[in-house]
Amino acid sequence: MALAVIEKACTFAPDLSKGTVVIESDCEREQFPLAFEELTSPAVANLALQYATTRGILSPRINGTPEGPFAVNYEGVPIDAVRNEQGEPYPMTHEKMIPKRYRVTVPVCRPLF
Secondary structure, X not given: OOEEEXXXXXXXXXXXXXXXXXXXXXXXHHHHHHHHHHHOOHHHHHHHHHHHHHOOOOOOEEOOOOEEEEEEOOOOOXXXXXXXXXXXXXXXXXXXXXXXXXXXXXXXXXXXX
């Protein structure tokens, strides 16, 4: 079991006052219960704060409640955001609707001085 920051999914305000850090568990398929346990542990907050520091937020804080855990497919797209060309969700049996891993989004901010 390991946690990883998904850098391309993270966002930060231009002035680095706030942002979101997306963290993924490497647990797959039969290990989904372990992914939930891992993604709700204090290690997620620690990793999010460490990453926010590397991006330039000084003394970062958690800014609210993390979103998730939520499932992503093999393309890294959240299952609830997968749509066809007409903007409708695929049937649950479609390959794009099969969860591959789970992620959590952690809001961070700098302290107010």
